[in-house]
Amino acid sequence: MTLIKELKKKDQPKQGMLENVMKQFDSASKLVGLNENIKKILSVTNNELIIHFPVRMDNGDVEIFKGYRVQHNNALGAYKGGLRYHPTIDIDAVKALAMWMTWKTSLAGLPYGGAKGGIQLDPKKYSTSELERITRRFAYALGENIGPEHDIPAPDVNTNAQTMAWIADTYMSTKSPSERSKNQHVVTGKPIGSGGLEGRDRATGYGVFLTIKYWAANKNVSLKDKTFIVQGFGNVGYWAAYFMEQEGAKLVGVQDAYGTIKNEKGIPVEALLDYSKANGGSIVGFDQAQDMDKDDFFGLACDICIPAALGNQITKENANDIKAFLVAEGANGPTTVEAEKILLEKGIDVIPDILCNSGGVICSYFEWLQNRNGELWELEEVLVKLDKKLKEAFRKVTETSEAKGIDMRSAAYVIAIERIERAYVQRGIFP
Template sequence: MTIAKQLEPEVKPLKKTKVKAKSVLEQFNTAADHIGLNPNIRKILSITNNEIIVHFPVKMDNGEVEIFTGYRVQHNNALGPYKGGLRYHPTVDIDAARALAMWMTWKSSLAGLPFGGGKGGIQIDPSKYSITELERITRRFTYALGDNIGPAHDIPAPDVNTSAQTMAWMADTYMSTRSPAARSMNQHVVTGKPVDSGGLEGRDRATGYGVYLSIKFWAEKNNINLENKTYIVQGFGNVGYWTSWFLEKEGAKLIGVQDAFATLHNENGIKIDDLSNYSLANKNSIAQFPDANQIEMQDFFGLECDILIPAALGNQITEDNAHIIKTGFIAEGANGPIDTEGERILVERGISIIPDILCNSGGVVASYFEWLQNRNGEIWQMDEIMGKLDKKLKQSFDKVYEYSQDKNVDMRTAAYAIAIQRIEKAYIQRGIFP
């Protein structure tokens, strides 16, 4: 097995669209109507708890100073500390952070974790900065966030264009601002760190492994053998790579892949590690990969396949292209890859969708394991971690699938209903202060 993608950031998608809080609220309200959510709790969950915007200066390699804008949105912490990633991307703004933070609340709740939801990042194109500049930007951002993050308050993690290295810089900066006696007790301020810096074995593959497991569980429920099934993947970063790697072991065949630079197709199949090694040798680009044909970007979603895996950014499937999709099954590796209008078209066409808050939840479950490992001063082994991940994700999938079948609703509504009801119970039991 190659670990080539372990510390690589996510590949940016071709369409630089951003997720919107409006879309998440529409999904939330659909599920809230379905379960008859308490109207007072609906009010609470419809808004964020805190929205933090920081502007901070950083000296560049040439001696000039640039001002950056960073965001951290904390949606809800009824179940525990805020939890969610930080991304470095030009589409990052307060509205996108709101949407992503809400998704994290539902995702953590659905997985049965003692976490709430948060999200954020910096509005930046990291490809325009050197590694030393990115380190200074990250450290200054962490310092600017100050006490708005913390191991029992808000726990960031990697996301698009951030990595284990980013988290190591954040952890070191945060711990350096604590008193000497407290530094060792704050290692779990972030998750997704390198293994040698307190990270979790297998964290690199956890999200992609979860996407793969969701596909496998769905196939088992529908008596489908994955061997020789064809699939296409949008995004060949960490999630796209590991999802593909595990599917290849099941005998499934990657026939199409798209990243920020190119769209490839080979009906006879593309070898995952060959493509990964080529990408690493070519500045994380799959362009001109010799064992596939390069096709037009807009033709990607029109490729006929058994499984479609959007694993890039949000709003990639919309009313503009949903009608050309030629698959019966979509597994959402990214957060919000399908907008509400696009989903309406897909559902009308009878295409099954495993929603993001279920499908890509392997990452937040593994983050919980890392947080526990750091907090308790333990070191978990790979086989133990993967076994725990299997069990946790199977429980979540079975709950959603059975609810969907019993209530005759789509899997997204089922997943939201289960997640929201858990939070509703917490509010009912605890009451509203004062």
Template sequence: MVTKEKPKTGMYENVQNQFNKAADLMKLNPNVRKILSITNTEIVVNFPVKMDNGEVEVFKGYRVQHNNALGPYKGGLRFHPTVDIDSARALATWMTWKTSLAGLPYGGGKGGVEIDPSKYSQAELERITRRFTYALGDNIGPEHDIPAPDVNTNAQMMAWIADTYMSTKGPLERSKNQHVVIGKPVGSGGLEGRDRATGFGVVVNIKAWAERNGVSLKGKTFIVQGFGNVGYWASYFMQEEGAILVGVQDAKATYYNADGMDVATLYNHTKLHGGFLKGYEHAQEIDPKEFFGIECDICIPAALGNQITEENAGMIKASVIAEGANGPIDTAGEEILLDKGVHIIPDILCNAGGVIGSYFEWLQNRNGELWSLDEVMEKLEKKLREAHQKVHMTAETYKTDWRTAAYIQAISRIEMAYLQRGIFP
């Protein structure tokens, strides 16, 4: 008899499960629940781009706008083979909760292009980015929907998006549209510190958790999945606190060193090897499946969604998981971890430093201001700690886990907006 493998839960199904759990517990207004359980707008574009060899390829791009009750849609664009309508819906919905929880005047949106960017030249990526921007047209805009960097996209790509979008406007309108996109290079209107904001926010949340539990991070061991922008900066700031990186994983390799790995050395290695860890000589390369079983105090998943599941959650030795990625734990995996007593700092709280930094850049562009790095980091930590404390209080009030508490806190703010304004007409 052949036993059928249990199908994995999709990202959007995970989001809906989490939403329904919170909505039930908080007794969410049924009319508001209907609105928040679906997306507002889903955009799919197919666009042609000429390659370096003269041939034309057609790419598929997405932008899902979940909700804008609190302000313009806000969220990243990723370039990855896994980008599809299901993941875009999930990520857009998470952005709605994240921006609300952080107290920002934004809603949630997300999207990207179904592509492996490593297969294309820099010139091709520029043409793909610009053509995708043009295809989206007025579905994005500085007061309507504001994209930002995400997986495999960066400040340079955001500059291309801004330039393309502004080029479609008349001369008098161009200067008013610089804040159509966030995460630009500093010289093109970007924010000092935006590059490290998400990773810094992960560590601020870990520090707040440690302080509340009377724990020192000095000497504590941690592992990081994903050594891109978020994983690197989270590791950097953890090392600054005296914590020791003992395990690291990316798409190409997994390394372990019980004595610890120097974050700067790892980073310099990736810069010389196409952004990947492969070939690092100061640690033992292990089977990728063993990563989450590494003995450690803190686990930081900072790669893609659905990495911790029913299959591997039982392996985890860490006492706290800080979600640097969006949706790294599926609902079945989370049940196992909570039963084990593992504390989970949920994504919409833990990695909110990026969207808060985006808000600061948007304000800076909108108001014609320039903020220093110290000013940015101080404002960022203050907002993150405020959100952390709200989730803690909500968890205590409802006697629930932190993810559900974070959802309740976020959804309550949106519910209030709908109840106060009413539903048109």
């Protein structure tokens, strides 16, 4: 990149995720003809919690952490949304993510609202024992702001099943012995041995793959021998790539927090996973691919692009570089409003995040039901149920898109917002 281009890039203010989601909501509200009073309610969050809490480190020093939990809306049911550990997390980002969760759960037809949270930290800088103490102290500080019928966290960026097990154990330990077993479903995404659901680990990535498969079937396109790139090789990116490869598609480019690699002849997914695990989570230096400049990633020749990392990755600066005919949003908010306009004008379809990556929250609902009812579901049963529920949501989005002559994201928002609006109209608003 030349110095002039670099200076121009720095001069341009970066659009935040909150601004992005508000633009999407405003646009969809006009399409729906949303009642102005209900629009006022949905434009703001119900509750925003910022917590500063101390934790003793392994060396005996005390460090102060900042944690967040934002509850956007619960018109359809308990608040639901993940917890992420990342140094860039702030209140605006959490508010945006909480709003997206409201639309996502509504679109999926779940009895949930939307929430999100996390801690401002880089987990790589802390030991496992430190992360456990940080997590437990945060869960304790959240107190009754979470609960199995009130607000149900789940894993997100840099958190996992172990994180959820620590939170569940901490929360249950605050209850009387007779009440502890009734609170196991305070979080979802737990380890199998601690009430977790078979298949929850792959649910989001599998859902990304399924929506691509539905899209391909709708367009009479075969995925066999199609090429794809994945940004983010964590849980979502890996599983999406795994199932795409199983379908006969070829991975030709990957980007993670450490670097970017490519191989037009194909990158073996399992071999890359093994290398990443042995290399501290990094894909850099994988011997079956070539390292490349990170700024050139979205310009790689491919058929399908799967952004499965963080928000605001596809922008007006790089949208024109994309050569794929489909963008499947594995991450939350990876495409800015301006970038999407460019993609659609180029004839590139976009499967929106609130549909594409909703497999995770759908299976979180299954886990919540399993715990609540004292049941155990097998993997095959879980995947069949996920396929059925996600296919129905995809069908509604494509039918609405075609009937109204609007893009898939607008259609998804219309369906989600109309369902919430009906709930308010039927119940009324407490004076």
